[in-house]
Amino acid sequence: MIPSAHGIPREEKIISTRNLKFTYEGGVQALQGLNLDIRSGDYVAIVGGNGSGKTTLAKALNGLLKPTSGTVMVNGMPTSELKVAEIAKVVGYAFQNPDHQLFCSSVEDEVRFGPLNLGYPEQEVRQKVERAIEAMNLGQLRALAPLSLRLGERRRVSIASVIAMDPQVLILDEPTTGLDAGESLELMNSLKRLNAEGKTIILITHDMKVVAEHARRVIVMANGRMILDSDSRGVFSDLAILGESNLEPPPVVRLAHRLAKHGIPHDVMSVEELVFQLLRSRGGG
Amino acid sequence: MSAQGSNWGNSGAAGKPANYVSPKIVAVYGVLTALTAAITYASYTPFSPTKGYFNLGDSMVFFSALAFGWRAGAICGGIGSAAADILLGSGIYAPITLVAKGAEGLVAGVIGRMKGGKAWAVALGIGAGGACMITTYFLGEWLLLDVGLGKAIAEIPINIAQVVLGGTIGALLSYYVKKSYPSLTKT
Amino acid sequence: MGGFIDLYTEADTFLHRMDPRVKIVAVLLLSLLAFILSHLYLLLALLTFIFLLLFLARATISRTAFALKFVLRFMVLIIILWPIFDPTGTPVLASLGPIKITEPAVWRGVTSAARVGCLATVWYILMFTTSQRDLVRALVKMGVRFDFGLTLAISLRFLPTFGALIDSIKDAQRARGLELSKGGLLKRSKNYVAVLVPTIVSALRTADTLSLALQSRAYGARADRTYLRDLNMRPSDYVALAVLAAILVLPAFAKFVMQVDI
Ligand SMILES: Nc1ncnc2c1ncn2[C@@H]1O[C@H](COP(=O)(O)OP(=O)(O)OP(=O)(O)O)[C@@H](O)[C@H]1O
Ligand SMILES: [Mg+2]
Numbered sequence: 229m230i231p232s233a234h235g236i237p238r239e240e241k242i243i244s245t246r247n248l249k250f251t252y253e254g255g256v257q258a259l260q261g262l263n264l265d266i267r268s269g270d271y272v273a274i275v276g277g278n279g280s281g282k283t284t285l286a287k288a289l290n291g292l293l294k295p296t297s298g299t300v301m302v303n304g305m306p307t308s309e310l311k312v313a314e315i316a317k318v319v320g321y322a323f324q325n326p327d328h329q330l331f332c333s334s335v336e337d338e339v340r341f342g343p344l345n346l347g348y349p350e351q352e353v354r355q356k357v358e359r360a361i362e363a364m365n366l367g368q369l370r371a372l373a374p375l376s377l378r379l380g381e382r383r384r385v386s387i388a389s390v391i392a393m394d395p396q397v398l399i400l401d402e403p404t405t406g407l408d409a410g411e412s413l414e415l416m417n418s419l420k421r422l423n424a425e426g427k428t429i430i431l432i433t434h435d436m437k438v439v440a441e442h443a444r445r446v447i448v449m450a451n452g453r454m455i456l457d458s459d460s461r462g463v464f465s466d467l468a469i470l471g472e473s474n475l476e477p478p479p480v481v482r483l484a485h486r487l488a489k490h491g492i493p494h495d496v497m498s499v500e501e502l503v504f505q506l507l508r509s510r511g512g513g
Numbered sequence: 514m515s516a517q518g519s520n521w522g523n524s525g526a527a528g529k530p531a532n533y534v535s536p537k538i539v540a541v542y543g544v545l546t547a548l549t550a551a552i553t554y555a556s557y558t559p560f561s562p563t564k565g566y567f568n569l570g571d572s573m574v575f576f577s578a579l580a581f582g583w584r585a586g587a588i589c590g591g592i593g594s595a596a597a598d599i600l601l602g603s604g605i606y607a608p609i610t611l612v613a614k615g616a617e618g619l620v621a622g623v624i625g626r627m628k629g630g631k632a633w634a635v636a637l638g639i640g641a642g643g644a645c646m647i648t649t650y651f652l653g654e655w656l657l658l659d660v661g662l663g664k665a666i667a668e669i670p671i672n673i674a675q676v677v678l679g680g681t682i683g684a685l686l687s688y689y690v691k692k693s694y695p696s697l698t699k700t
Numbered sequence: 701m702g703g704f705i706d707l708y709t710e711a712d713t714f715l716h717r718m719d720p721r722v723k724i725v726a727v728l729l730l731s732l733l734a735f736i737l738s739h740l741y742l743l744l745a746l747l748t749f750i751f752l753l754l755f756l757a758r759a760t761i762s763r764t765a766f767a768l769k770f771v772l773r774f775m776v777l778i779i780i781l782w783p784i785f786d787p788t789g790t791p792v793l794a795s796l797g798p799i800k801i802t803e804p805a806v807w808r809g810v811t812s813a814a815r816v817g818c819l820a821t822v823w824y825i826l827m828f829t830t831s832q833r834d835l836v837r838a839l840v841k842m843g844v845r846f847d848f849g850l851t852l853a854i855s856l857r858f859l860p861t862f863g864a865l866i867d868s869i870k871d872a873q874r875a876r877g878l879e880l881s882k883g884g885l886l887k888r889s890k891n892y893v894a895v896l897v898p899t900i901v902s903a904l905r906t907a908d909t910l911s912l913a914l915q916s917r918a919y920g921a922r923a924d925r926t927y928l929r930d931l932n933m934r935p936s937d938y939v940a941l942a943v944l945a946a947i948l949v950l951p952a953f954a955k956f957v958m959q960v961d962i
Pocket of ligand 2: 282
């Protein structure tokens with residue numbers, strides 16, 4: 229049984245899967261019966277060890293992979309009956325490796341490619357492109373060749389090229405790998421702004437620090453199953469489950485757990501909270 | 514191509530430093546060969562049984578020839594395309610393909626890079642290379658495999674389409690990659 | 701697309717153990733034999749022999765089916781098209797305007813199809829039973845230059861990698877609304893550029909890294925480099941070679957010297 233989520237507002241479901249299973253041609257059962265609802269405005273992190281099925285799940289959610297059995301519904305329609313290009317208007321997916329998406333000779337052309345494929349009228353394309361370029365702070369790079377940029381910039385271009393299709397849901401596959409702390413922070417702040425403007429964000433990551441600081445809901449995957457679906461505080465109070473999926477909580481969380489017998493609560497997630505709790509426990513004792 | 518080093522012809526003597534081509538060439542040629550095979554394989558589109566099939570392998574033959582020269586065109590185009598034949602289950606074609614696509618890459622590389630690769634040279638190179646390929650397939654199928662004139666003729670229109678589309682794409686790719694990533698096309 | 705089918709299957713049959721050089725020679729000899737034989741029943745016997753070898757190599761049904769799908773289509777095409785373009789001989793079975801279908805032409809088509817069947821399947825004996833590494837080593841041992849062999853080894857090594865890369869890039873572009881299997885040849889080819897550019901750039905970056913790796917491992921320092929595992933002909937390999945030579949030489953002798961019609 230999956231512990232149920234606490235405190236997530238019941239909003240309109242954009243994506244919902246029922247008993248979703250996926251088996252690759254070689255016989256690897258990458259997803260083994262997933263029941264998952266994504267509601268409008270969610271900020272969900274999907275975490276799990278290597279090969280736990282995160283990327284497979286992301287591809288199933290935007291129709292690149294059709295379920296072997298079970299269903300994935302996007303806005304009430306099963307993905308098995310929709311074309312990827314149709315689903316792309318609702319569920320955008322920025323790939324793990326940005327170099328797999330970039331091919332145009334300028335950043336601007338690159339960002340235009342998606343909305344043009346979806347057949348939006350010229351006026352609308354221009355608007356969406358401008359918004360995406362602004363959201364990912366690419367104004368100064370717009371005329372440069374995408375593949376000649378640094379990794380962090382290439383990642384922003386690839387995300388902008390998905391945002392430009394104006395999907396309701398944005399799936400990002402490990403967007404912070406290979407970025408330095410500054411780039412990573414800048415990217416996460418951009419995502420936070422997008423979420424505040426109403427975009428639903430699904431963030432696939434290994435980085436538990438990012439999860440602790442940004443996501444409101446966390447899904448932990450192991451061996452093709454969801455072993456936990458909870459608000460992010462709930463995840464960090466259960467170190468056993470993280471250990472089961474080879475995930476290491478951020479140092480501050482581990483420290484808080486070590487200090488548990490001194491009265492520090494299990495659900496501390498940031499340095500500020502720990503300091504607060506320490507001061508309080510000293511003041512109290 | 515000026516820094517090509519030695520060519521494939523002569524072998525080093527035992528004990529002395531070997532007279533091999535540079536590691537950069539080994540790496541680039543190996544990768545281009547694999548790429549040619551992989552793209553031929555991935556873009557393979559079968560039609561109805563009588564119309565045969567179509568693929569974009571020629572774009573890689575022309576790309577290798579125009580961006581890296583006739584040696585790359587001949588070696589990577591020939592071997593890569595022959596390897597794709599084996600992978601696609603048509604290994605019987607492999608020897609003819611080796612010659613046909615090898616010749617295509619060689620000729621396109623020699624003519625297409627004349628005068629620093631002016632547009633007319635590129636077009637001429639693709640045309641001449643394509644003609645070599647089509648002729649080799651026709652003669653090979655008709656005379657060597659002895660599949661009958663009918664089958665050999667049936668292939669020609671598809672091969673022409675492949676040269677036209679593959680040539681255009683190959684030329685564009687080579688122009689674009691040479692311009693945008695000059696460091697990648699230096700050997 | 702589902703990635704590449706690596707034809708090699710690990711197993712412990714006499715064909716797997718055979719020296720890869722002998723297998724290369726075997727494929728060449730059997731191919732030559734297919735050209736020497738001109739009677740349908742002999743070609744069918746050769747085809748049966750080749751399938752017997754595939755069976756002994758424990759080729760799985762699915763792999764054999766993959767191999768056969770193309771060959772069969774090819775043979776059917778030859779049988780259909782041959783008589784249409786070859787109006788010689790009698791009796792005439794059917795005629796439609798300028799096209800005449802004659803009985804000898806039909807048989808010539810079937811014979812050619814059988815020969816092509818032999819040529820197309822004999823490959824698989826080698827491909828099913830020899831790893832890529834052994835194949836390259838055999839070629840180098842047979843006199844192919846080492847740097848050429850290395851280039852070949854690199855390309856075989858990267859083939860599945862690039863296959864997976866292309867699949868992933870196709871997915872990445874489909875997620876941006878690109879439809880690769882829609883439209884005519886022209887549109888499809890144009891759409892394919894969105895796949896080709898990232899593929900080529902990624903691959904050439906790989907080549908860059910690879911050339912540094914080769915340099916740092918003293919590639920080309922000595923021409924007489926040593927191998928960890930060498931190829932050695934065993935007595936059974938010589939026996940196999942002798943049998944193969946006999947299979948080719950006897951019919952060739954009968955046909956060209958004794959003038960026997962085979
Ligand atoms: N194209 C494929 N063909 C066959 N098996 C695959 C394929 N892609 C992934 N798998 C397998 O499916 C399982 C799940 O893979 P997936 O890529 O979804 O994991 P992941 O959680 O994204 O891992 P990572 O953190 O490494 O990105 C793994 O066992 C993997 O080997
Ligand atoms: Mg992944």
